[in-house]
Amino acid sequence: MRLAWREAVMAFRRAPMLNALSITTIAFSLFAFGLFGLVALNMSQALTRLEDRVEIRAFLGDGTASEAAATALGDITAFPEVASAALVTPQQALDRARKELGEFNDVFDAGLLPSSIDIQLKPGFRDPEHVRAVAARIKTYDFIEDVRFGEEWVEKLHQIRNIATLAGTALGLTFAIVAVIIIGSTIRMAILARAREIAIMRLVGATDSFIRAPFLIEGSLKGTLGGVLALLLTWATNEIIGRVAFSAAFFDLRLSILGIFAGALIGLGGSAFSVGRHLRDV
Amino acid sequence: MIRFTRVRKEYPRTGVALNDVSFQVNKGEFVFLTGPSGACKSTILKMIFADELPTSGEVKVANVSSATLKHRDVARLRRKLGIVFQDFRLLEDRTVEANVSFALEVTGAPRSVIGSRVARVLTQVGLSSKARALPTELSGGEQQRVAIARALVNDPVVILADEPTGNLDERATRGVFELLRDINATGTAVMMATHNLELVKRSDCRTLEINRGQLVFDSHEPMTGQGER
Ligand SMILES: Nc1ncnc2c1ncn2[C@@H]1O[C@H](COP(=O)(O)OP(=O)(O)O)[C@@H](O)[C@H]1O
Ligand SMILES: [Mg+2]
Numbered sequence: 001m002r003l004a005w006r007e008a009v010m011a012f013r014r015a016p017m018l019n020a021l022s023i024t025t026i027a028f029s030l031f032a033f034g035l036f037g038l039v040a041l042n043m044s045q046a047l048t049r050l051e052d053r054v055e056i057r058a059f060l061g062d063g064t065a066s067e068a069a070a071t072a073l074g075d076i077t078a079f080p081e082v083a084s085a086a087l088v089t090p091q092q093a094l095d096r097a098r099k100e101l102g103e104f105n106d107v108f109d110a111g112l113l114p115s116s117i118d119i120q121l122k123p124g125f126r127d128p129e130h131v132r133a134v135a136a137r138i139k140t141y142d143f144i145e146d147v148r149f150g151e152e153w154v155e156k157l158h159q160i161r162n163i164a165t166l167a168g169t170a171l172g173l174t175f176a177i178v179a180v181i182i183i184g185s186t187i188r189m190a191i192l193a194r195a196r197e198i199a200i201m202r203l204v205g206a207t208d209s210f211i212r213a214p215f216l217i218e219g220s221l222k223g224t225l226g227g228v229l230a231l232l233l234t235w236a237t238n239e240i241i242g243r244v245a246f247s248a249a250f251f252d253l254r255l256s257i258l259g260i261f262a263g264a265l266i267g268l269g270g271s272a273f274s275v276g277r278h279l280r281d282v
Numbered sequence: 283m284i285r286f287t288r289v290r291k292e293y294p295r296t297g298v299a300l301n302d303v304s305f306q307v308n309k310g311e312f313v314f315l316t317g318p319s320g321a322c323k324s325t326i327l328k329m330i331f332a333d334e335l336p337t338s339g340e341v342k343v344a345n346v347s348s349a350t351l352k353h354r355d356v357a358r359l360r361r362k363l364g365i366v367f368q369d370f371r372l373l374e375d376r377t378v379e380a381n382v383s384f385a386l387e388v389t390g391a392p393r394s395v396i397g398s399r400v401a402r403v404l405t406q407v408g409l410s411s412k413a414r415a416l417p418t419e420l421s422g423g424e425q426q427r428v429a430i431a432r433a434l435v436n437d438p439v440v441i442l443a444d445e446p447t448g449n450l451d452e453r454a455t456r457g458v459f460e461l462l463r464d465i466n467a468t469g470t471a472v473m474m475a476t477h478n479l480e481l482v483k484r485s486d487c488r489t490l491e492i493n494r495g496q497l498v499f500d501s502h503e504p505m506t507g508q509g510e511r
Contacts, residue, residue, distance in 0.1 A: 003387055014375060200371055203331075204432065205361035206388035207354070 004213035011218055015193060019222070022186035026226030027233065029179040030263050034234035036175050037259070040168045042248045047161050054126040054157070056119040056135055056149040064115075064143040072141050073117055081125040081134050088116045114145070127158050176266075183226070184270035187219050191271075191278050198278070208279050215275045216268055223267020227260035283309050283439060283471065284330055289339035291325055291495075299325050300495045302339075307473060309439065312466045314482050315475040317492035323475035326492065327442050330473070331363050332356045344439055361389050364433025364441040364470075368448035370425045372417040378404070378428050379413040385432045403431040407461060423454030430461060440471040447478060455481065 012019050058076075060069055069087060076085045088096075093113040119138070121131065131154050135147045191198070201211050231251075238250050251259065284307040291300040300322045307313050315323045328334040329341045332351060341348040344362050346355060372381050383400045391399075404410045407427040417425050426446055433441050443462065447455035459481055466472045476482065482489055491499035 196371075197373055200373065200384070201388050202357070203360065203365050203371070204385035204388055205357045205359075205363075205436070207357040210388055210390070 004210075004217055007214035008217040008221065011190070011194065011214060012221075015190075018190065018193060022190060023222050023225050023229065025186050026179075026183050026222055026263070026267065027229035029175075029182040030226055030230035030259075030266075031233045033172075033175040033179050034230050034259065035237065036171055037251070037255075038234060038238060038248065040164075040172065041251065041255075043164055043168070045249055047157070047164065048123070050157055051123070051126045051161075054121060054131065054149070054154055056121070056131065056138065056147060058117045058119065058135075058138045058141075058144050059114045059146045059148070060116060061143045061145045062114070068143055069115075069117070072144075076117060076119060076138060079134060079137070081121050081130055083120045083122040085117055085119045088118050090115050126154070128155050180266055180270055183219075183223065183266050184274050187215070187222070187267070187271040188274040188278075190218065191215065191274055195278070211279065212272070212275050215271045219267040219271025220264045221267070223263040223265065223270070224260060226267065227263020230263065231256055231259055283307060283344060284473070285340075285342045286326075286329075287340045287342070289329065289336045289341060291322070291329065291334065292337045298495060300336075300492075303492075303495075303497045304339075305490060305497060305500060307440075307471060310466070310469050310471050312463065312472045312487045313474070314485075314487055314489040315473060315492065316477060316479065316482055316489055317498075319477065321492040322495050323477075323492060324444055327365075327444050327473065327475055330440075330442055331365055332359055361436050362439050364430075364436065364438035366426070366429050366433050366441060366443040366446045368445040370417070370422075370429045370449075372425060372428055372432075374417050377414050377416060378409060378420070378431075381417065381428055382432045382435050385435050389436065399435055400431075403434045406434065406465075407431045421454065422450050423457055426450065426454070426458050427461065430458070430465070434465065434470075438470060440473060441465060443472065443474040445475055445477070447476065447481070459485075 073085055073087055076082055090113045093116065097113070117138075119134070121134065125131075125134070128151070131149050132151075135149055138144060139147050198211055235250065238248060241248060286303050286305050289300060289303045290298070292298050303326070315326060317323055325334060329336055329348070330343055332343075332346075332348070332355075335341075335348055335351070343359060346359050351359075373384065376384065379400055382403060383396050386396045386399060401410065401413075404413055407430055409424060409427050409431065412420060412424065417428065420428065426449075430441070430443075430446075441462065446462070447458050450458060455478065462472050462474060463485075489499070489501040490497060
């Protein structure tokens with residue numbers, strides 16, 4: 001193993017240009033993937049913020065007993081899909097409407113607005129199906145006159161989320177495959193540059209795993225370095241965008257480490273593939 | 283130690299190269315493999331070090347049979363062989379010493395024995411003073427001695443040399459041949475492919491002559507029953 005490390009480091013030093021080139025190539029292909037990830041991350045967060053606004057409003061009939069309303073509130077809060085529920089009196093509803101509508105606030109009269117129970121759903125239950133199911137369950141109370149949840153809007157939001165997930169997966173997969181191919185071919189170049197050495201190793205009785213080891217180390221090292229470089233590039237891009245346009249969310253520590261780890265893994269996989277093929281070919 | 287039994291070799295594009303060849307080489311022998319270019323000398327050596335497999339028949343080397351050979355057995359087999367080529371096949375960016383110790387390192391030999399073994403074989407081939415030189419700083423004959431040292435460092439049972447003097451002038455040729463004879467004198471078998479008939483004629487070594495894929499002449503077939511079969 002120590003020898004394998006030494007060989008890997010020697011390979012780095014013997015062909016610094018080729019290695020710098022392949023690390024840069026890896027970095028840029030991972031950078032493209034990182035930029036895509038950044039867009040996907042911000043899209044997803046924006047959608048989540050929109051979904052936070054999904055809300056069910058159950059309007060109470062005139063003259064509903066406050067005890068009945070309180071019991072219903074307790075029941076609804078206990079629904080597994082429900083994050084929180086609150087009773088909104090006509091006065092509170094009026095205040096809210098005034099705040100939301102600004103200058104037209106004087107057209108409202110507290111007497112016109114019914115009181116309601118406002119319900120927030122837990123993340124993961126904000127899709128049309130769950131929203132509809134919860135609404136239907138609430139409707140079964142006979143003192144509930146009407147349940148509203150902006151059906152069309154919830155539907156559309158869900159569609160956007162689906163399309164975004166699908167497009168994101170397809171694009172992400174494409175970027176990942178491109179990265180793997182590029183990394184695989186740079187490592188293939190490194191292997192071809194040392195084909196002579198490999199041939200001699202086999203001639204004097206080196207096992208395949210012995211020949212493979214330095215390349216696997218080299219591949220993961222390059223992948224890691226490429227990953228770090230790509231992360232720096234992505235971060236710099238994000239900073240620049242933040243300065244000239246709008247500030248966007250960046251990967252947290254966990255995602256950053258995961259990204260570098262993915263780089264190492266792609267490097268390892270790419271070299272395992274390339275070396276395997278080379279050893280089978282000759 | 284090496285036994286060919288009714289060996290036939292076909293190549294995918296060029297067809298039948300070797301047909302129904304049988305012979306045996308015993309421990310400690312020195313054998314010339316002669317014949318015109320294209321006769322199949324290299325093919326025979328390649329089958330011995332398991333770079334090629336026979337299409338039919340059996341090649342048995344150091345008790346390893348081509349019929350049952352697995353991919354992972356090849357490395358172990360080659361550690362018992364020393365292989366030398368016309369074009370030396372040295373690593374140009376490593377010193378003479380490093381080229382030789384490379385062959386030991388890849389077999390996982392302990393560091394403590396590598397240094398002394400390398401020094402010993404370099405002395406044996408007469409190159410101990412050039413241990414730190416690069417291959418490009420040596421003459422052809424010297425480069426071939428490095429290759430022989432590398433072949434020797436694993437204590438092989440046989441040295442397989444494919445036209446080892448093909449790129450050398452007359453004096454270097456004699457030197458390399460003498461060296462192979464000396465190595466043979468210490469008990470290592472040598473199988474040397476060559477079309478240098480001068481060299482073959484002047485020595486009294488056993489000669490296997492191949493022509494058009496057939497064994498056409500064997501100067502003195504070893505007596506059966508002596509040594510291992
Ligand atoms: N890898 C190969 N693929 C196809 N044909 C080959 C290959 N190696 C050798 N041959 C054929 O086998 C024959 C013997 O070649 P070779 O063993 O190299 O002869 P020699 O070493 O005696 O000159 C030649 O006709 C050559 O064309
Ligand atoms: Mg030949």
